[in-house]
Amino acid sequence: MAPRKRKNKKEKIVQRARQESSKPSARLKQAIEALKKGKLEDANLLADNVVKRAGDGKITDKAREVLAEAAFRQAAKTSDLAMRLSFLDQALQQTPDDARLHNHRIVTLISLGKLADGQEEFEWFEKYGGQQNGSQQPKIELIRQLALLRQDRAVDESQLTAEEARVLQLVQSFANGASKKQVSSLVTPSPLLPESYANLWLALHELDSKPKSASDKVISTLNDAAALTPVANYYQGVAALRQQDHQSASDAWSAAAKRGFQQPWFEENRNGLLREQLSEVVQEERWQEIVEAATENVHADGDKFLNEIVATAYFQLGYSSIKAGNWSQALAHWQQANELQSSRQLMQNLAFAHEQLENWSEAAQAWRETVRRRPRKENHPDFLTDKQVSTIWTRAAECYSKAEREEEWDYYPLYEEKLTCLKNAVKYAPDELALRMKLATAYLEEDRDDAAKNELNRILEIDADHVPALLRLGMIYKEQWGAEPLPLWERALAIEPNNVDARNAVVAEIIDELDDNNPSNWIRRGKPISHKERIKKLKAATKQIPNHPKLLFELGFLYRITKKNKEAIQAFVESWDAASKDVESIGLTMHELLHVTGGDKVVEERLPNVRAISGLRPMFWIDQAASVIHCKLDEKWVTNFWDEAIVISEEKKTPDTLAYTLVSIVESAHDEDVMHLAEKYQSRIRTDMTKSGAIEYLDVYTAMQDDDPKKITRHLRQAVKKANSAGETLLAEKMEAIIRMINSPLSSILGRMGGMGPMDDDEFGFDPEDILDELFKNLGRGR
Amino acid sequence: MSEKVATNPYAILKLEQKATQDEIKRAYFLLVRQFPPEQEPEKFQEIRHAYESLRDPERRQLTDLFLLQPAPDLPNRRRPKYDLGVHLEDMILLAIDMVATPMEEDFREL
Numbered sequence: 095m096a097p098r099k100r101k102n103k104k105e106k107i108v109q110r111a112r113q114e115s116s117k118p119s120a121r122l123k124q125a126i127e128a129l130k131k132g133k134l135e136d137a138n139l140l141a142d143n144v145v146k147r148a149g150d151g152k153i154t155d156k157a158r159e160v161l162a163e164a165a166f167r168q169a170a171k172t173s174d175l176a177m178r179l180s181f182l183d184q185a186l187q188q189t190p191d192d193a194r195l196h197n198h199r200i201v202t203l204i205s206l207g208k209l210a211d212g213q214e215e216f217e218w219f220e221k222y223g224g225q226q227n228g229s230q231q232p233k234i235e236l237i238r239q240l241a242l243l244r245q246d247r248a249v250d251e252s253q254l255t256a257e258e259a260r261v262l263q264l265v266q267s268f269a270n271g272a273s274k275k276q277v278s279s280l281v282t283p284s285p286l287l288p289e290s291y292a293n294l295w296l297a298l299h300e301l302d303s304k305p306k307s308a309s310d311k312v313i314s315t316l317n318d319a320a321a322l323t324p325v326a327n328y329y330q331g332v333a334a335l336r337q338q339d340h341q342s343a344s345d346a347w348s349a350a351a352k353r354g355f356q357q358p359w360f361e362e363n364r365n366g367l368l369r370e371q372l373s374e375v376v377q378e379e380r381w382q383e384i385v386e387a388a389t390e391n392v393h394a395d396g397d398k399f400l401n402e403i404v405a406t407a408y409f410q411l412g413y414s415s416i417k418a419g420n421w422s423q424a425l426a427h428w429q430q431a432n433e434l435q436s437s438r439q440l441m442q443n444l445a446f447a448h449e450q451l452e453n454w455s456e457a458a459q460a461w462r463e464t465v466r467r468r469p470r471k472e473n474h475p476d477f478l479t480d481k482q483v484s485t486i487w488t489r490a491a492e493c494y495s496k497a498e499r500e501e502e503w504d505y506y507p508l509y510e511e512k513l514t515c516l517k518n519a520v521k522y523a524p525d526e527l528a529l530r531m532k533l534a535t536a537y538l539e540e541d542r543d544d545a546a547k548n549e550l551n552r553i554l555e556i557d558a559d560h561v562p563a564l565l566r567l568g569m570i571y572k573e574q575w576g577a578e579p580l581p582l583w584e585r586a587l588a589i590e591p592n593n594v595d596a597r598n599a600v601v602a603e604i605i606d607e608l609d610d611n612n613p614s615n616w617i618r619r620g621k622p623i624s625h626k627e628r629i630k631k632l633k634a635a636t637k638q639i640p641n642h643p644k645l646l647f648e649l650g651f652l653y654r655i656t657k658k659n660k661e662a663i664q665a666f667v668e669s670w671d672a673a674s675k676d677v678e679s680i681g682l683t684m685h686e687l688l689h690v691t692g693g694d695k696v697v698e699e700r701l702p703n704v705r706a707i708s709g710l711r712p713m714f715w716i717d718q719a720a721s722v723i724h725c726k727l728d729e730k731w732v733t734n735f736w737d738e739a740i741v742i743s744e745e746k747k748t749p750d751t752l753a754y755t756l757v758s759i760v761e762s763a764h765d766e767d768v769m770h771l772a773e774k775y776q777s778r779i780r781t782d783m784t785k786s787g788a789i790e791y792l793d794v795y796t797a798m799q800d801d802d803p804k805k806i807t808r809h810l811r812q813a814v815k816k817a818n819s820a821g822e823t824l825l826a827e828k829m830e831a832i833i834r835m836i837n838s839p840l841s842s843i844l845g846r847m848g849g850m851g852p853m854d855d856d857e858f859g860f861d862p863e864d865i866l867d868e869l870f871k872n873l874g875r876g877r
Numbered sequence: 878m879s880e881k882v883a884t885n886p887y888a889i890l891k892l893e894q895k896a897t898q899d900e901i902k903r904a905y906f907l908l909v910r911q912f913p914p915e916q917e918p919e920k921f922q923e924i925r926h927a928y929e930s931l932r933d934p935e936r937r938q939l940t941d942l943f944l945l946q947p948a949p950d951l952p953n954r955r956r957p958k959y960d961l962g963v964h965l966e967d968m969i970l971l972a973i974d975m976v977a978t979p980m981e982e983d984f985r986e987l
Binding site for chain 1: 935938939942943945946947948949951956957958959960961962963964965966967968969970971972973974975976977978980981983984985986987
């Protein structure tokens with residue numbers, strides 16, 4: 095127990111020390127220490143804490159003194175006169191009766207030219223100054239007279255000492271145009287006017303009396319006096335410039351500025367000098383130097399001419415960055431240029447840079463800004479025509495479209511912005527129908543059907559034969575109960591008989607209207623439609639829309655199911671011919687022909703045409719074979735089609751290798767439960783494809799039936815390795831996709847539901863194996 | 878450099894962006910003579926395409942909208958007017974600097 099006790103004691107000491115140190119008196123002590131060490135901000139914080147916590151009393155009064163002293167020292171530290179004034183005000187809030195603060199506040203106010211405010215301070219001195227520390231603040235009357243002089247008011251020497259009066263007269267001599275002799279008599283050294291200052295006054299008098307020159311002696315005297323006062327620094331610069339010495343002038347004025355010298359003529363002169371110096375650099379196109387000079391000379395911020403130069407420099411640096419292929423840097427330079435001097439051209443470049451960097455939203459905003467900044471007067475060289483304005487709004491809308499695509503969830507605000515841009519684009523080009531179509535399409539994107547309908551109707555008011563508008567309006571009608579799209583589409587077709595969209599739309603609608611599986615057709619017609627009537631309507635449609643593969647296919651199908659073989663074959667052949675390059679359409683037609691008696695001969699005759707289709711992939715034939723198996727047609731077609739697939743892969747004109755094709759055939763046979771037909775292909779894999787990874791993949795296929803996901807993954811990884819080594823990219827990709835799927839959350843859900851193996855349909859109402867099979871089918875398949 | 882910058886029609890026709898319509902026409906015919914279609918079909922197409930985008934002033938306006946804009950002309954070099962006289966206000970400040978107690982001398986020990 096003893097150590098514990100000791101520990102408690104120690105903790106108590108520490109706690110007590112903490113409590114002690116947080117007492118106002120301790121804090122005050124710390125504040126004073128901080129002040130002594132020059133840590134003014136710490137002193138300020140600590141003393142402020144004391145004032146807030148201690149309430150009224152001696153400790154608070156002392157803390158206020160610390161606060162005032164800290165603020166006063168901060169005022170002394172800064173050369174920024176406005177900031178100095180602010181610190182002095184802070185100090186005065188704590189100790190309002192402190193005469194030295196008022197005294198320095200007067201000096202600061204006069205230096206800032208705030209003479210009216212200074213007057214209040216003089217009044218304060220008149221009222222209270224005499225009682226401060228038992229004596230008047232020194233020289234306050236002289237300062238008051240100097241302030242009056244500055245206000246061009248009458249001065250009064252009666253309250254001044256002889257020495258003070260001489261200083262006043264010395265200043266007045268500059269206003270009166272006094273001679274050198276007169277000035278010399280006034281600068282007799284005294285405690286108030288030390289010798290170093292005496293020479294400075296004489297040098298300044300010479301500068302004043304000879305306004306266009308500066309002797310070496312004057313310059314030397316000013317150099318010697320430079321440390322005394324920033325006024326000397328300023329006139330060093332004046333003398334240097336009179337001698338055309340720009341660099342010395344620049345250095346001297348930098349020093350004056352650093353010491354807080356502030357006068358309107360000083361700012362003007364300094365900016366002028368910088369302009370002159372930069373102009374020389376501009377002529378030599380040393381842009382980087384200009385930018386660096388601007389960064390160093392922050393005083394020039396508000397100078398229009400300097401801003402123009404620096405903006406030009408940034409503009410040019412942007413171009414240099416582009417030449418170096420650095421668009422990000424170009425963007426940064428142009429943004430800097432834009433802050434100094436914005437223009438429509440600059441905004442265009444910014445928009446362009448944002449586009450290059452695919453900052454689509456920012457690009458859109460920059461384009462909008464380009465429009466906003468355009469001059470409105472027609473005679474202005476940068477005036478934009480309505481057509482140009484509309485084009486820019488369109489561009490902004492396109493940028494928002496791209497930004498929208500990148501925003502998965504929060505796209506809606508961008509969509510709204512896009513709409514705004516498109517509406518504006520239409521406003522400036524109301525007869526531009528393609529633009530109105532874009533707006534209508536944008537409405538449709540968000541199912542704003544009524545707005546889209548209005549826009550499309552406006553287009554049709556302008557141009558009743560506008561086919562895209564007719565087609566789109568038909569699409570909207572199609573979605574609406576009771577509206578008839580067909581008349582609109584037929585009108586479009588009548589205007590442009592070869593318009594593919596119009597043909598497809600009319601055909602789709604005719605076929606749809608004849609479909610009795612659609613209950614609305616029943617309701618509309620009041621009775622089912624017979625095959626005979628359907629054939630009649632479709633035949634009529636083939637005259638209206640000749641050579642349409644889908645229409646002919648539909649007709650062929652109706653003939654087939656009504657056992658009109660000859661007519662069916664003819665319609666299918668015509669459908670085939672009408673879509674001789676459409677692989678999907680040919681596949682369907684070919685399959686239907688195999689259903690028709692005599693159709694197989696037609697297929698056989700036309701096989702060379704199919705083989706000649708460029709880019710045809712083995713999967714086309716494997717799918718054809720699967721359809722044959724599915725419909726239980728002649729099995730010879732199954733192996734025929736598989737062999738066609740093998741031929742393509744052996745020609746090596748497509749990415750499908752022989753191993754990949756053989757595996758796909760075996761998988762398909764397995765799916766359709768006709769493995770007996772695929773034996774020779776399976777054997778070929780096992781004998782000829784030993785290095786491809788295909789054998790291992792087939793083993794995995796067996797393992798899947800054994801319900802062992804770990805084994806599947808292990809085998810597949812080995813197979814992927816082998817396939818990659820053998821250059822069997824598609825096979826490897828297929829297997830990698832399966833690995834990902836097996837290890838996906840969906841797979842684990844299925845696993846929890848009953849593992850990877852086959853499941854009893856009755857148990858859960860569906861077979862997860864089917865889901866997996868579906869996923870397998872979707873992976874790596876397709877033409 | 879980006880594709881869009883590379884296909885700047887002015888660059889293809891070797892012109893400044895502020896070229897006149899006559900200059901555009903002259904540059905086109907000069908380049909077509911240099912790159913006749915039968916000998917340099919691709920280059921000719923490029924020149925032709927550039928010319929087409931600039932030959933009509935209205936189309937040119939739209940083409941210009943989506944090109945990098947040139948930097949503005951350099952500001953005119955103007956010799957600034959300096960005020961190099963001696964100001965009474967500065968003399969007053971000098972007198973105050975001379976007679977006022979430096980702030981550092983007014984620091985207090987607490």
